[in-house]
Amino acid sequence: MKRTTEKRASVGLRTALAGLGLIAGLMMLSPGEIQASVSGGATIFNEATVTYTTPTIPSKTSKGSTTVIVATQAAAPYATVTPLVQTTGENSTVTYTYSIINRSNGKNDLTVPNPTAAASGVAGATASTLASNTLASMWGGIILSTTDNGAGAGTSTITLPAGTVGAAGVDLVVNTTTVAVVSGTGTVYYYTVTGKTNGTVASSANGGVETNATVTLTPVGATPRLDGTIAPAGTVIGEYRTDVYTQTTSTLTGAPADGTYTTNITVTATDAAAATAAYTTKPADNNQTVTTVKLNPVSVTKTANPLTTVKPGGTITYTVVVTNNSSSDTTAATIADPLSPYVTYTNGTTTLNGGAVADNVGIPKFPLSGAGISIKSPASSGAGIISAGASATIVYQVTVNP
Numbered sequence: 590m591k592r593t594t595e596k597r598a599s600v601g602l603r604t605a606l607a608g609l610g611l612i613a614g615l616m617m618l619s620p621g622e623i624q625a626s627v628s629g630g631a632t633i634f635n636e637a638t639v640t641y642t643t644p645t646i647p648s649k650t651s652k653g654s655t656t657v658i659v660a661t662q663a664a665a666p667y668a669t670v671t672p673l674v675q676t677t678g679e680n681s682t683v684t685y686t687y688s689i690i691n692r693s694n695g696k697n698d699l700t701v702p703n704p705t706a707a708a709s710g711v712a713g714a715t716a717s718t719l720a721s722n723t724l725a726s727m728w729g730g731i732i733l734s735t736t737d738n739g740a741g742a743g744t745s746t747i748t749l750p751a752g753t754v755g756a757a758g759v760d761l762v763v764n765t766t767t768v769a770v771v772s773g774t775g776t777v778y779y780y781t782v783t784g785k786t787n788g789t790v791a792s793s794a795n796g797g798v799e800t801n802a803t804v805t806l807t808p809v810g811a812t813p814r815l816d817g818t819i820a821p822a823g824t825v826i827g828e829y830r831t832d833v834y835t836q837t838t839s840t841l842t843g844a845p846a847d848g849t850y851t852t853n854i855t856v857t858a859t860d861a862a863a864a865t866a867a868y869t870t871k872p873a874d875n876n877q878t879v880t881t882v883k884l885n886p887v888s889v890t891k892t893a894n895p896l897t898t899v900k901p902g903g904t905i906t907y908t909v910v911v912t913n914n915s916s917s918d919t920t921a922a923t924i925a926d927p928l929s930p931y932v933t934y935t936n937g938t939t940t941l942n943g944g945a946v947a948d949n950v951g952i953p954k955f956p957l958s959g960a961g962i963s964i965k966s967p968a969s970s971g972a973g974i975i976s977a978g979a980s981a982t983i984v985y986q987v988t989v990n991p
Contacts, residue, residue, distance in 0.1 A: 626823060628730040629661030629695020629860075631750030632799070634791035654793050659750075661695030661729075663860040664825075665868040669777075670834075670876050678885040679711075679841055685834045685878050687719075689856055691727035691827035693866075695753070697858040699724040701832060704855070708839075710848030711882050716837040717852065721830075728760045729827035733801060737816040743808065744783065745815035747826070748801040751788030761785050761804055768806055769829070770820050778819060780806035838882045848882040886915040887922075887975070902991040905932065909983040911964060913975040921973040924983060925961030932987035939985040942967045946983075957985070 636654035643649065667690040675683045691697050700723050706715040733748045754761045766782040784805030791799035806815055813819070820826075834854070841848050853876075857867040870876040894906045909926065913919050928934060934955035939946040941964060948954040956962050963972040966979035975981050 625659075625662045625664070625694035626731060627659050627694060628750045628753040629659055629693070630753045631659040632752065632790045633657040633659065634797055634799070636793060636797050652793065654797075656792075659694075660862065661697070661860045662693060663697055663858045663864045663866040664693040664729075665866040666690055666692050666697075666699055666856040666858045667868055667874075668854060668856055668870055668876055670870070670878055673875065673877075674879050674881070676881040676883060677838055678883055679838060680885075681882075682835060682837045683880055685836070685852075687832045687834060687854065688829045689724055689727075689832050690829040691729045691858065692825060692868075693729045693827065693858055693860065694731055694825070695729050695860070696726050697729065697860050699727055700857050700859070701854055704834070704852050706836065706850040706852040706880075708848065708850055710841060710843045710846060711838065711850065712840040712842045715839060715850050715852075715880075718835050719854075720833040720835075724830050724832070727828040727830065728755065729825065730754065732820055732822060732824040732826055734822055735815055735817050735820045735824070737814045738805075743814065745780070745806045745808075747804050747806065747815065747820065749788075749804070749826075751790045751799050751802050754785055754787060754802045754804055756787070767809065768804075768826065770815060770824065770826070778812045778815070779809040780812065780815060781809060783807045834878075836878075836880060838880065841882060841884055847884075850878075850880040850882070852878045852880070884914055886913065886917075887919060888912050888914055899989050901989050903989050904935065904986055905989065906984065906986050910980050911975060911983070912980040913966070913977055916977050918969070918977055919973070919975040922964050922975050922981070923961050923973065924957060924964050924981075925959065926957040926983075928955060928958070928987065931990055933990060935986040935988055939983070941965075941983055942981060955985070957983070 634654065634656050636652055639651045641649055669688045671686050677683050689699055689701060691699060701719055702722060703717055703719055706717055708715065730749045730753050733750065736746045738744045738746060761782050763782055763785055768780040768782055770778045782804055786803045788802035789795060789800040791797045808814055836850065836852065838850065853870040855867055855869040857865050859865050889909065889911050891907060891909045899905055909924065911922070911924065934953065936948055936954050939948070939956050946956050946962060949956055949958065964975070964981040964983065965972055966975045966981050969976045969979065
């Protein structure tokens with residue numbers, strides 16, 4: 590499904606749920622196959638009336654009624670992700686934020702296992718973790734009708750079966766829950782829940798008349814008021830929660846060529862009867878992430894002479910080579926190199942590209958202590974500049990404490 594540009598706005602989402610909101614989609618929308626057309630928890634009330642006359646009681650009426658509750662049925666969830674594409678270096682960390690969407694007719698528990706990234710041109714599989722793997726009791730419902738309340742009010746009202754929008758303080762929470770409607774074209778519209786009534790369930794006591802639940806919605810930012818075109822009868826509305834996916838890249842195998850990770854997540858919904866339905870992100874739904882891994886622009890190699898073993902009182906010569914692997918010059922390049930507590934700097938031994946580097950005035954004498962020094966490549970035009978493809982070489986000596 591091709592998705593159009595989303596209309597997004599910054600809104601005050603429920604802090605404890607890291608962006609708790611609601612998202613709705615038309616039943617014709619392909620992501621998340623809809624398996625029901627009535628909200629879970631809706632009451633089916635039927636009452637039979639018999640009117641009769643006996644020799645002793647004229648025009649008598651007797652009634653018998655029954656109430657059946659519509660079950661919540663799992664439907665395949667859906668997920669959007671931001672951003673879709675990122676570029677980073679080797680052994681770096683990137684994050685993606687998923688909006689996990691319940692697409693059923695009532696409450697479902699959603700689970701999202703840590704995904705496995707498909708790697709191309711990088712060494713090994715990426716380490717990947719989701720902030721949360723279980724999103725419990727996510728609400729869903731199906732709109733009976735939508736009303737634009739007019740320019741003056743600036744709000745819209747949707748109706749649902751009585752009792753299906755949740756008790757006071759739970760499910761749809763006034764002024765802290767955000768609703769998003771996915772139109773048939775894939776555009777996402779956001780609204781704040783600014784009012785809610787649970788309605789009255791039909792019963793013998795009220796003559797079998799149901800008063801629908803209502804939810805008042807206020808547009809976020811430049812979002813238009815909700816109407817029957819955006820959300821006609823039958824629109825599925827369901828809670829979403831954000832889940833942050835952290836991906837740690839590895840080392841390129843084909844340097845200097847780039848490598849990539851492609852990642853998809855699978856979300857499974859489970860209803861009260863333990864039935865499940867699953868959805869996997871994919872390129873066709875514009876929610877597969879692609880991480881491009883590039884060779885780190887600057888590499889650092891450090892060698893010691895002798896390489897492995899030295900006696901107390903012996904001297905170690907360190908050589909640090911800083912190479913600019915990119916096609917652009919670096920700026921403001923510096924180097925710091927804290928010393929081990931088991932060695933003492935040999936005064937006056939630090940060089941940069943063969944030229945002497947002055948020791949610090951005072952203690953410590955070692956010029957690479959603290960913030961370190963500015964470095965450059967031999968032919969560069971100024972301090973901090975390592976020319977594209979060039980290197981800066983730093984050498985110094987220490988003595989192993991006797």
